[in-house]
Amino acid sequence: MKSRLLGSTMEVDGQSTLSLREFGCEQNLLSRPDGSASFVQGDTSVLAGVYGPAEVKVSKEIYDRATLEVVIQPKVGLAGVKERAREQCVRETCEAALLSTLHPRSSLSLVLQVVHDDGSLLSCSLNAACMALMDAGLPMGCLFCGVTCAIDPDGLIITDPTAQQEKNSRAVMTFAIDSAQRRVMMSSTKGSFSVNELQQCIAVSQRASEKIFQFYRDSVRRRYSKTL
Amino acid sequence: MRETPLSNCERQFLLKGIEEKKRLDGRQTYDYRNIKIAFGTDYGCCIVDLGKTRVLAQVSCELVAPKENRPTEGILFLSLELSPMASPSFEPGRQSELLVKLNRLLERCLRNSKCIDTESLCVVSGEKVWQVRVDVHVLNHDGNLMDAASIAAIAGLSHFRRPDVGIQGDQVTVYSPEERDPVPLSIYHMPICVSFSFYLQGTYLLVDPCEREERVMDGLLVIAMNKHREICSIQSSGGIMLLKEQVLRCSKIASVKVSEITDLISKALENDRRARKEGGRCGFAESMPVERITVLKSDGAQIEMSDAEVGSEAVTMATESQSAEPLSEVGRVPSPVVRAPGAVQVGECLQNAWGLGEEEDEDDEEEEERLEMQEDNQRPMKSKSEVVVISDSEEEEVVILHPKKTQVKDSKPETKPEAPSKKKKKKKQPLH
Known part of the structure; x- marks a missing residue:
């Protein structure tokens, strides 16, 4: 067990630096939703809009917390199984972060529109969702961000892969990481990998999440720089 | 809405x-x-x-x-x-x-x-x-x-x-x-x-x-x-x-x-x-109005993994120490058994352990009684040293509450294959 562990840390050694593509965010860009954000990672771009807390349909009412609905709109065609799966990932992450008990019997709806998909789409959706929830001013226990890691056929880890890199890789993993303790809130994986690789990817994502949280902090600071 | x-x-x-x-x-x-x-x-x-x-x-x-x-x-x-x-x-x-x-x-x-x-x-x-x-x-x-x-x-x-x-x-x-x-x-x-x-x-x-x-x-x-x-x-x-x-x-x-x-x-x-x-950048990322106060862009970030290796190792170690038991259990996954052509099953049929357990308990009791008698006579030092090693397990405490038998049987699946050690534990009971 020990030797295997050492062997795999050597692999990370081979690429001592991992990189995230350039990322950017615009908040409050739509007039209708209560909160909106567009998040760009390289060429991947997702637009998010949040409505709520608002009146809820009786059939969807939950007596002790708010009902969260997540809709992901693909760019071409109608939403299919893939989108439903992503919706669930995003919804469960948001439910874990949001303090929905503060708004019982109300509805929150989060709509994500894929604007361009060039890899790491789920992590970009998570980031856009978090920025939009922040913009809407909804109470959250912690922030969250998404990081996608791909393992290429040589066993090297690539963070924030492009669509081409995702296609060539052996495994793709996306983690949602919370800002309070850098814990994994959600994971979605594709392909095969070893336990060690998974743990390394988690460690890498936790590292990368610090950059994204710093970005969140900077953008909020910039946004309120005139009012504070 | x-x-x-x-x-x-x-x-x-x-x-x-x-x-x-x-x-x-x-x-x-x-x-x-x-x-x-x-x-x-x-x-x-x-x-x-x-x-x-x-x-x-x-x-x-x-x-x-x-x-x-x-x-x-x-x-x-x-x-x-x-x-x-x-x-x-x-x-x-x-x-x-x-x-x-x-x-x-x-x-x-x-x-x-x-x-x-x-x-x-x-x-x-x-x-x-x-x-x-x-x-x-x-x-x-x-x-x-x-x-x-x-x-x-x-x-x-x-x-x-x-x-x-x-x-x-x-x-x-x-x-x-x-x-x-x-x-x-x-x-x-x-x-x-x-x-x-x-x-x-x-x-x-x-x-x-x-x-x-x-x-x-x-x-x-x-x-x-x-x-x-x-x-x-x-x-x-x-x-x-x-x-x-x-x-x-x-x-x-x-x-x-x-x-x-x-x-x-x-x-x-x-x-x-x-x-x-011109081969320049195009797309929505470029048309983002950077001058707006609600917009922030960051150039690609490098994640330094030099000191993070320790982190990853620590994570690996930590999870390993916790997951050591489940991992070893994974190793024990029974291989599929072919009973008859066209029918495959994984693992043996579970055998009802209830009746067996009672018998064993009785055996244990008998043994205990025997041991007590022995201990009264000689109090072997050797068994006492063993007791110290295992005495911090929860089982022991439970056993003390109910002075005789049972709990050991249904407590953990791991103890099952190690029947002799269980008996050792039983031995200590009167010592406390």
Whole structure:
């Protein structure tokens, strides 16, 4: 067990630096939703809009917390199984972060529109969702961000892969990481990998999440720089 | 979620303003809001902002069999979606009246005006033609969706490039963009919709109504026109009677607006073409207004993993120490057993341990009694040292509470295969 562990840390050694593509965010860009954000990672771009807390349909009412609905709109065609799966990932992450008990019997709806998909789409959706929830001013226990890691056929880890890199890789993993303790809130994986690789990817994502949280902090600071 | 209703006060305020030739956002009667056209990184992707109304269009294509009655014509498929992002009253997947109306108008504006050469989309007559699909997503509804959608759709179509195809005999090869440059669609003209809203039985008219103005209007006239001043489609809704002069005046206004918008589209296309030619960056990431306070961009970040290795190792170690037992258990997964041909089972049948357990317990008790007797006699030091090692386990405490037997049996599955050690534990009991 020990030797295997050492062997795999050597692999990370081979690429001592991992990189995230350039990322950017615009908040409050739509007039209708209560909160909106567009998040760009390289060429991947997702637009998010949040409505709520608002009146809820009786059939969807939950007596002790708010009902969260997540809709992901693909760019071409109608939403299919893939989108439903992503919706669930995003919804469960948001439910874990949001303090929905503060708004019982109300509805929150989060709509994500894929604007361009060039890899790491789920992590970009998570980031856009978090920025939009922040913009809407909804109470959250912690922030969250998404990081996608791909393992290429040589066993090297690539963070924030492009669509081409995702296609060539052996495994793709996306983690949602919370800002309070850098814990994994959600994971979605594709392909095969070893336990060690998974743990390394988690460690890498936790590292990368610090950059994204710093970005969140900077953008909020910039946004309120005139009012504070 | 329901739409917030407009109060009577607001309604009267808006109508009064219109009577005095004043609009909510300070525009003149015939003014359009600002139009911004941005193209994405893929071909055929475009976002149009009309004031606060925002529409995204994406054009895509695929090879399909043609319609039977038109074997040499490609297909233009239009689909407009009212995303729930645009307004809280839009529900996903619901065919609302507005959605049907907008889709129909868009079809009439683009497909029925034959602005696209569908015959050039034919690959093999009667077998394979290109189906060009235009997906229009409304992202923010602030009135005049039709104009924004038509601008987005025609700009997307003009921007779009379809893959080149080669035909050798019966074989059709679709070339990837790397192999052969994709080809643009042949577009004859650019029909663009211009909306006019009417108030107080047609006395007042506004161009490009915003959402509030749309809510108080009596009637709507949509004219689709190209820059050659050809009317492609005209629709009046809301049940308002218009005079011939009014329609003529509207068409004159429309011709001016259409030529302005067409110029804007061609300028945007030209800019995008230049940016692509120069190999510079294009796409939405570049069109983000960086000067805004709500926007922040960060250049790619490097994640240093030099000291993170320790972290990853620590994570590995930590999880390993916790998961040591489950892991070793995984190793013990029984291999499939073939009992009879055609039937496979994993693992042996579970044997009822209840009866057995009782027997063992009895054995234990007997043993204990025996041991007690022994210990009374000699108190072996050797067994005492062993006790110290295991005595911190929870089991022991439980056993003390119920002075005799049982708990050990159903506590943990791991203890089962190690029957001798269990007996040792039992031994210690009287020592405490």
